[in-house]
Amino acid sequence: MPLLDVKSLNIGFGKAPPVVQDVSFSVDSGETLAIVGESGSGKTLTCRSVLRILPANAQLRGGEIKYDHAGTVCDLLTAPAKQMRSLRGDRISMIFQEPMRSLSPLHRLGNQVAEVLHLHQRISGSDAKKQVLAQFERVGFADPARAWASYPFEMSGGMRQRAMIAMAMISKPDLLIADEPTTALDVTTQAQVLGLIKDLQRETGMAVILVTHDLGVVANMADQVVVMNKGRVMEAGSARAVLGAPSHGYTKKLFAAAPVIPAVAAPSRPLAKTDIILEIRNVTKSFTLRSGGWRAPTVITACRDVNLQLPRGKTLAVVGESGSGKTTCARVALGAITPDAGGQVLFSARSGDLPVDVHNLTPAQLRSFQRDAQMVFQDPYSSLSPRMRVQEALTEPAEIHGIGTKAERRDKAEEMIRMVGLSPDMLPRFPHAFSGGQRQRLSIARALTLDPQLLVCDEPTSALDVSVQDQILGLLEEIRDRAGLSYLFISHDLAVVARIADEVAVMRDGVIVEQASPDTLFYNPQHPYTQALIAAQPEPDITRPIDLDLVAKGAGSSESWDELFRFEGQNTPALREVEPGHMVRCHA
Known part of the structure; x- marks a missing residue:
């Protein structure tokens, strides 16, 4: 039994046709599943349904989401509200795409991340702060103490996203749903955060569902890939198979659009600065x-x-x-x-x-x-x-x-x-x-x-x-x-x-x-x-992973x-x- 098993999921709004139609996938402990597709393809709605945090007017029209926690299997679509509250943020965490919407502007970042520990664990304030500061350091904050005392509006977009990542990972969940987790991050921090997620997977056996449009991130992280378009699964399989030899025309189109640093044969002439x-x-x-x-x-x-x-x-x-x-x-x-x-x-x-x-x-x-x-x-x-x-x-x-x-x-x-x-x-x-x-x-x-x-x-x-x-x-x-x-x-x-x-x-x-x-x-x-x-x-090449040692040397x-x-x-x-x-x- 996989850790999470999604079968024939259908989601719609009002009387309109479903926006997520017959979507199925599974993820095992310690495995990373990447869900790839364009904006509006239904990736985020699919992942939000796992935690039952869909918009109020969204309709779950069919399907099942089975979660295996310590040998006990439950359907997350029908589980009692109290059970879902205990799972959210503790055993199943989510990193959201837009941190400014997800963080309270009235509370300091440190207190917001520590709240996860206070809600799900019996822990003192000093122990919680110690864990949060350590997590802040791991996700790339140069000054964790300053980050603890700062409000979200005092931080850049990338800094806020780091705080969101720390909040999602502080409880060492069984399943981490990461919705564009590195979108707002610079590439050096992105490389370090991806390395951090891999480290946690090795330490805890955590599974990851990675929602992304960055095929380079997929190549460095994913074991399995699901490609979505207009609410449907276009292609699915191992990362090596999908990235190495994509079969569907839509997947090929995504590869053609992926930006890459070009190979340069020689330097160009300097830019003339007249007007x-x-x-x-x-x-x-x-x-x-x-x-x-x-x-x-x-x-x-x-x-x-x-x-x-x-x-x-x-x-x-x-x-x-x-x-x-x-x-x-x-x-x-x-x-x-x-x-x-x-x-x-x-x-x-x-x-x-x-x-x-x-x-x-x-x-x-x-x-x-x-x-x-x-x-x-x-x-x-x-x-x-x-x-x-x-x-x-x-x-x-x-x-x-x-x-x-x-x-x-x-x-x-x-x-x-x-x-x-x-x-x-x-x-x-x-x-x-x-x-x-x-x-x-x-x-x-x-x-x-x-x-x-x-x-x-x-x-x-x-x-x-x-x-x-x-x-x-x-x-x-x-x-x-x-x-x-x-x-x-x-x-x-x-x-x-x-x-x-x-x-x-x-x-x-x-x-x-x-x-x-x-x-x-x-x-x-x-x-x-x-x-x-x-x-x-x-x-977007599975045979050319990021050199984390070189990144750490220059970005240190x-x-x-x-x-x-x-x-x-x-x-x-x-x-x-x-x-x-x-x-x-x-x-x-």
Whole structure:
């Protein structure tokens, strides 16, 4: 008897046809089953049915889910509510895709994770805190004590996801359901978390159901694979069989869309920097965090001495792990937060215009800048109002700026929603009616409604499945080339960056450690952290697993790097040009 056995599962809404139809699979203790498919294919609904946490209007129309706990088999679809409460979070845990929706904004992260232990075990507060701090360290928090005392809104998206992973794994469950568990994580942390899940499986015999669109993650983790599309199973079998020789056309399509770091024969010429639309000069940004009680406030430097130039019509990518200062730089560039004294952001909307200082604009200049520079945020659920229909969300920017009539704004909304691959029929819906990937497409459409000159993209494809990601990247490239749009592209995915960027700046601990064109960077990476990022990129090839030792070496403490690159605290070496257009932070 397998640990979990799902047979002929059917789920629907109202009188509509089922959205999950005749789905069957099983998973044994110690085994990893990957459920792969596009956004909206029914993967998440299938997994939520295991814990019976479906939406209120969802109907379980048939099937059974048998769970074998210590030799006692029960059907989770008919088990009493009290039994389900004892299983949820203890014997069966789930990592959710959007941590901001799953974490309470009113409670500190440490208390929320410790609550799992208090609910299911008789444990003292001090023992619970000790276990939570140890788990925080294992999932990649550089400062577990600070993470314990922080609220979710004080953390980046990747940091919040680490806390969710710690919460799901703290009780060492029999079954871990991971719904896109590494989507918001940088690739080095992703590699370490995947390694952590494997370690726990070896220690406890835990089974894992991994819901993902990343075939590289599947290749590194899965024993069995189920491919879903439109609520049905398209293909299922061992990972070696499905990944090595996919049979179904849909599976082949997913492989064709999977991004990979290209093999580079030689470095490219450095990017010419003549017509600059955005320049970041000597930008440092510090934040003061309250410490509580009588302790002095803590000063955190998010980014330090950042200098970047973005040529018009090009894409500058900023890559690094969560908490490296990427998003802070983007917000400073958009004028959302003010840099420390001495920092400047210069913007020139059109070729030939004199640059303006973004942080010293007149009201008229600010209004013009806000129209010319837009941002696509990492978390689409937070950036779209749950109270506004999609049509209102897409017409609001033009309405604020007094552009067009009501009918023209409606036409523009229809044009934008088509541009990102959705139907105008969806305009009357609210954001909660869309999947995570669809909401991100809506966020991109909203940012494009004002026809901006500069688009700052903060992890715009991190929530998307590979086929939609491929479409969005193609769309962004097409818009850039057609309209001369310029992108400041924030990402942790080097495969995405390799495709879209003209120049890449790699950030670590608030400073740029390496900067070059993608070809140069991938052909001749110099810095140990850059080498770790490349090594951590999962490939959809079961014979080429991630080299965790190389990842750990480069992604570890900067004090452990080779002497040429080592820096301690604020004492960093200078950013030096080692070859034309290739900058590396190293000692002379």
